[in-house]
Amino acid sequence: MTVKPRVLYWFRTDLRLHDSPGLKAALDLYPEVLYPIWTWDPQYVYNTRVGPNRWQFLIDCQNDLSTNITKLNSKSKLFVLREAPQTVLPKLFKAWRITHLVFEKDTDAYARDRDHEVTNLAKKAGITIICRQGRNLYDPDELVDINGGPTMTIAQVQSAAKKLPAVPRPLPAPLSLPDPGDTSFEIDHSLPEPLLDRNAGYRNSKDSSYMSIAGPNGDFAVPTLKELGITPATTPHRGGESIALKNLADLISDPNYIATFSKPESAPTAFSPQSTTLLSPHLHFGSLSIRKFYWDTEDTIVSFSKRHKGKATVPPTNLTGQLLFRDMYFGAQASLGHKFGRMLDNPKCRFIPWHLPSIYDDKTAYPTKYSIDSVEADIWFKRWQSGTTGFPWIDGLMRQLRTEGWIHHLGRHAVACFLTRGGCYIDWERGAEVFEMWLLDHEVACNAGNWQWLSATAFFSQYFRIYSPITFPAKWDKNGDFVRKYVPELGKYPAKYIYEPWKAPIADQKSWGCVIKGDGLDSDVNGLDIKVYPKPMFDFSERRKICLDAMKKAYSVHIFGDNPEVKDGSWQELFDNEGEGVTKGPVGPGAAVHGSAVGSFTGEITGGDATSISELRPPEDLKLTAGRKRVGGQMKLDGMIQKKRRL
DNA sequence: GTCCCGTTGCAGCC
DNA sequence: GGCTGCAACGGGAC
Numbered sequence: 202m203t204v205k206p207r208v209l210y211w212f213r214t215d216l217r218l219h220d221s222p223g224l225k226a227a228l229d230l231y232p233e234v235l236y237p238i239w240t241w242d243p244q245y246v247y248n249t250r251v252g253p254n255r256w257q258f259l260i261d262c263q264n265d266l267s268t269n270i271t272k273l274n275s276k277s278k279l280f281v282l283r284e285a286p287q288t289v290l291p292k293l294f295k296a297w298r299i300t301h302l303v304f305e306k307d308t309d310a311y312a313r314d315r316d317h318e319v320t321n322l323a324k325k326a327g328i329t330i331i332c333r334q335g336r337n338l339y340d341p342d343e344l345v346d347i348n349g350g351p352t353m354t355i356a357q358v359q360s361a362a363k364k365l366p367a368v369p370r371p372l373p374a375p376l377s378l379p380d381p382g383d384t385s386f387e388i389d390h391s392l393p394e395p396l397l398d399r400n401a402g403y404r405n406s407k408d409s410s411y412m413s414i415a416g417p418n419g420d421f422a423v424p425t426l427k428e429l430g431i432t433p434a435t436t437p438h439r440g441g442e443s444i445a446l447k448n449l450a451d452l453i454s455d456p457n458y459i460a461t462f463s464k465p466e467s468a469p470t471a472f473s474p475q476s477t478t479l480l481s482p483h484l485h486f487g488s489l490s491i492r493k494f495y496w497d498t499e500d501t502i503v504s505f506s507k508r509h510k511g512k513a514t515v516p517p518t519n520l521t522g523q524l525l526f527r528d529m530y531f532g533a534q535a536s537l538g539h540k541f542g543r544m545l546d547n548p549k550c551r552f553i554p555w556h557l558p559s560i561y562d563d564k565t566a567y568p569t570k571y572s573i574d575s576v577e578a579d580i581w582f583k584r585w586q587s588g589t590t591g592f593p594w595i596d597g598l599m600r601q602l603r604t605e606g607w608i609h610h611l612g613r614h615a616v617a618c619f620l621t622r623g624g625c626y627i628d629w630e631r632g633a634e635v636f637e638m639w640l641l642d643h644e645v646a647c648n649a650g651n652w653q654w655l656s657a658t659a660f661f662s663q664y665f666r667i668y669s670p671i672t673f674p675a676k677w678d679k680n681g682d683f684v685r686k687y688v689p690e691l692g693k694y695p696a697k698y699i700y701e702p703w704k705a706p707i708a709d710q711k712s713w714g715c716v717i718k719g720d721g722l723d724s725d726v727n728g729l730d731i732k733v734y735p736k737p738m739f740d741f742s743e744r745r746k747i748c749l750d751a752m753k754k755a756y757s758v759h760i761f762g763d764n765p766e767v768k769d770g771s772w773q774e775l776f777d778n779e780g781e782g783v784t785k786g787p788v789g790p791g792a793a794v795h796g797s798a799v800g801s802f803t804g805e806i807t808g809g810d811a812t813s814i815s816e817l818r819p820p821e822d823l824k825l826t827a828g829r830k831r832v833g834g835q836m837k838l839d840g841m842i843q844k845k846r847r848l
Numbered sequence: 849g850t851c852c853c854g855t856t857g858c859a860g861c862c
Numbered sequence: 863g864g865c866t867g868c869a870a871c872g873g874g875a876c
Contacts, residue, residue: 353873354854354873354874355854355855356853356854356873356874463855463856464855464856465855465856466856467856469856516855517855518855518856519855522855523855526855610856611856614856618857623857657871661854661871661872662854662870662871662872662873663854663857663870663871663872664870664871665857665868665869665870665871666856666857666858667857667858668856668857668858669857669858672857672858672859673857673858749869753869753870756871849876850875850876851874851875851876852873852874852875852876853872853873853874853875854871854872854873857868858867858868859866859867859868860865860866860867860868861864861865861866861867862863862864862865862866
């Protein structure tokens, strides 16, 4: 007599019912019972840099999926387990007499480690594992095999794709699901190791209910932000398969938009509506299938092309091309693993002696802190993060990112170029950490890849192409509507001064209700009803020149993350910094410290509370690491007096 | 070795 | 809106 399969379907990055190759494989087993589960690991919840907006988006996705599962089977729903998969799954195998564990392939470096461990545990328990690829157009591992290494150009992806099977058509959502079995169980709850709580800045209470495996009511319900003790989300963008499919359908109903889309020509200043699809968060959480996106788009393009010969755009600038870039970054990560997410050991990432370099953990080689080689650079970094650089375009973008969790791709270019090779000369890993915390659509591979691209450390090398925070936005938005929306204190400024308000005469500034003054810490002027917007934190053209020279030098040295000089510190001898030392900070690239040695101070990325635009806090709120205090006209920094720079 | 190209720069000129 | 010079990179095709 054959035993009917009892299946655990483990949802991870596929929070949907449509086009789920994994779910189809599970149903094809004709199981006796099927438990749709999600494991929510407290260790991950506390230790991963994630702001309230992304948690909320995930919770939206889970709630929507749970509702949709119940529609297929009134006894079923998404069973959320609040324990690490590595510990809870073996217990479930036993308690629920499971025969099969089914999940979707995940090539993220950390996910591979986790899945490897889970697979071994399942094997030990005699469980059959079924794993299907549904996260990318092409299986990243196959892409890498065909390419013969990490995919570093879009041409490599396109050429490898030609040799791979066509992208499969999306699968329909199932019409019914088998019953879940008896969900009662008696197992010991494994509490996580002492928690680091990287998101303490977002947490307004220490929850205890969270620490129960099946939730406070024992019903495996999706947790709420309140249960997680996290401040409410501020983003208007909401998650879930239902919303994703509706948004996609709305876009597809405009074939002209779909077929003539060209990313470089889409305005980064557009909001309400934005100029791109804003479907990336759904691709990240899997509430939208990439194959559904691809084929709905491709079919629309083909049909449009028949009617309008030569008018449709093509990859890589068109919509399907955007998906190829996603696969390119996944391919790079699939090949390079953990080291793709950082400079150290990364053979493709150029070494550049940025300010605020990472201090890598000796054991894991992960950056845990950063070295404050230049106090001024740390202040620039915090001002960048908080949207108080004094450059309205940069600040508007960072405030949009912080409150809404999404900014246009070219906006990301602008702020990333500004932080790294085109302004502050700060380590791209600092920027990537902030994006990781705040972006709804944060994808490890795409984030690390794009930051390396923009910092011209990998993928891209024309470092002399620098985005101006003044002329670039003006090209799209002469009137500065974007700035008026996200930097409302400048709302009354005329278009002439909207991107460089410091050039306006003081009397005019006053009459427009906002004076350009200080460094972002000032909140009012003599208690009058006049707002304050900071002076630019540096002379952009001066910094541009300094960065260009420094990049030229770094390119001539030509060493990468896996060069021994990077690890042993002897890279310093290769860089002739002509006196621009560790503590000279204010101008020029600092002689950064990597590996063992540590600068005068160390910093850590912390979350600020995401509030509405009008309530955004100054950079102090983001906990200036070096403990900045106002002392007269000077900044006191843990005993060091740093003369304030004036333009 | 040379040439051409690379999803998304800028300023000045016409 | 399109062109060129800027000072100039790396990889691949030939």
